[in-house]
Structure formats: structure tokens, C-alpha cells
Amino acid sequence: xxxxxxxxxxxxxxxxxxxxxxxxxxxxxxxxxxxxxxxxxxxxxxxxxxxxxxxxxxxxxxxxxxxxxxxxxxxxxxxxxxxxxxxxxxxxxxxxxxxxxxxxxxxxxxxxxxxxxxxxxxxxxxxxxxxxxxxxxxxxxxxxxxxxxxxxxxxxxxxxxx
Amino acid sequence: xxxxxxxxxxxxxxxxxxxxxxxxxxxxxxxxxxxxxxxxxxxxxxxxxxxxxxxxxxxxxxxxxxxxxxxxxxxxxxxxxxx
Numbered sequence: 001x002x003x004x005x006x007x008x009x010x011x012x013x014x015x016x017x018x019x020x021x022x023x024x025x026x027x028x029x030x031x032x033x034x035x036x037x038x039x040x041x042x043x044x045x046x047x048x049x050x051x052x053x054x055x056x057x058x059x060x061x062x063x064x065x066x067x068x069x070x071x072x073x074x075x076x077x078x079x080x081x082x083x084x085x086x087x088x089x090x091x092x093x094x095x096x097x098x099x100x101x102x103x104x105x106x107x108x109x110x111x112x113x114x115x116x117x118x119x120x121x122x123x124x125x126x127x128x129x130x131x132x133x134x135x136x137x138x139x140x141x142x143x144x145x146x147x148x149x150x151x152x153x154x155x156x157x158x159x160x161x162x
Numbered sequence: 163x164x165x166x167x168x169x170x171x172x173x174x175x176x177x178x179x180x181x182x183x184x185x186x187x188x189x190x191x192x193x194x195x196x197x198x199x200x201x202x203x204x205x206x207x208x209x210x211x212x213x214x215x216x217x218x219x220x221x222x223x224x225x226x227x228x229x230x231x232x233x234x235x236x237x238x239x240x241x242x243x244x245x
Contacts, residue, residue, distance in 0.1 A: 047184060050184050051184045051215075054184055054187050054219060055218070100182075102182050103181070103182065103185060108184075108185065108188070111185075114192070115191045115195065116191075
């Protein structure tokens with residue numbers, strides 16, 4: 001683990017969702033380990049994060065391996081393949097996304113970040129293995145934190161692996 | 163669904179037709195953030211998810227849902243910013 005949040009920073013972050021009426025609701029959390037770098041899974045993960053942030057949840061995205069690689073500045077965000085699990089249907093889905101002009105997943109995530117509380121963390125182990133520096137990553141990536149810090153941030157909230 | 167003649171007046175209207183879930187909701191939240199308390203905002207959405215998502219957010223955020231008007235292929239949601 002290379003870097004982590006400064007001491008005392010964990011659990012003390014600014015809770016967003018300031019439009020929400022119920023104080024208790026503000027504490028709700030969703031943590032997503034984004035491992036996949038295919039278009040279908042990136043859409044699923046980022047739209048889920050966006051919806052959760054819209055409803056006032058504190059969302060933490062932890063980018064590892066292919067999910068991290070998708071956030072490289074030099075990566076064409078919509079040029080990624082669809083999961084091979086679905087064979088030729090995958091290519092069809094990519095065509096439908098293009099034909100219907102669905103906004104790029106990255107843009108929706110960026111928009112959701114403006115209205116809600118989404119933090120995006122990079123996994124230092126993936127960065128080391130894949131030779132990715134913090135500067136190589138999009139500016140929406142907030143920080144580099146170790147997996148232990150991520151688990152700490154997730155707290156008692158839900159954790160999804162996508 | 164038939165076109166409704168009487169429209170609930172709004173200070174501002176956002177056309178989010180053609181946007182996909184959760185796009186219209188995100189646009190509504192941004193619009194409410196930009197509005198002053200007491201102002202009304204209408205949002206047009208053709209996304210089926212908005213039907214549930216927008217009233218759910220409005221209730222949770224403590225604003226007032228003034229109405230949902232069904233039109234051909236989209237709905238018009240009118241919200242008053244309360245707080």
C-alpha cells in the first residue's frame with residue numbers, strides 16, 4: 001500500500017446529499033469495487049453509483065485492475081468492449097448504445113459527482129502492477145487508498161463487486 | 163395516454179426527453195439546487211424509471227410534488243422547492 005488518507009480522515013468525510021430531509025438517511029452508504037473494464041459493467045456500476053448518490057447515499061468506488069484501467073486519461077471511454085460472456089449479443093448491445101445515443105458512462109458519473117457524494121479511489125496494487133500513475137488517471141479519481149482504508153470507508157454499508 | 167390541456171405552471175422547465183435513466187433525475191436535482199425556495203420546476207422525461215424515481219427523490223429530499231402529467235411518450239413532473 002503506497003498512500004492512504006491522512007490520519008483521522010477516515011469516517012470524518014463530508015457527507016453529501018445535503019438536500020435530504022432525514023439526517024439518518026445521510027449516513028447510508030454504498031461501496032462498489034469496480035474490477036471490470038467492459039462497457040456493460042462500467043455502465044452498470046456507474047449508473048448504480050449515480051442513482052445511489054442521487055438518493056443521498058455516500059458512495060465509494062474502488063477501482064481495481066480493469067476498472068482502474070478504464071479510468072486512464074488516454075483510454076477512449078466508449079471504445080471499450082462489452083463483456084465476452086454474452087458472445088455476439090455484446091457487440092449488438094454496443095451498437096444499440098451507440099445508436100440510441102446513450103450518454104457515455106463517464107459523463108453520467110461526472111454529472112452524478114456534481115450533485116451527490118461520490119468518491120472515487122484508485123487501488124495502489126493495481127497501479128503498481130499495471131504501471132499506472134495517479135497522473136495517468138482522470139481527474140475524477142479522488143485519491144489512492146489501500147484496500148484496508150476502502151473497507152474502513154465502506155463501514156457497515158453495502159459492498160458490491162462489479 | 164392522452165395529452166392534458168391544463169398544465170401546472172412552473173417557474174422553469176427542463177426538457178430531459180431523450181435522456182436515459184438516471185439522467186432526468188440528475189437534471190432535476192441540479193435544477194432544484196439552482197432554484198430558490200418556493201420556486202417551481204417542471205421536468206419532462208420519457209424515461210420510465212422517472213415515474214418512480216422522481217417522486218421518491220422529491221419525498222426523500224423534502225420537496226413538494228405538485229403533479230405528474232402524462233403526455234404522449236413522456237411525462238411532465240412539477241416540483242416545488244420547499245427547503
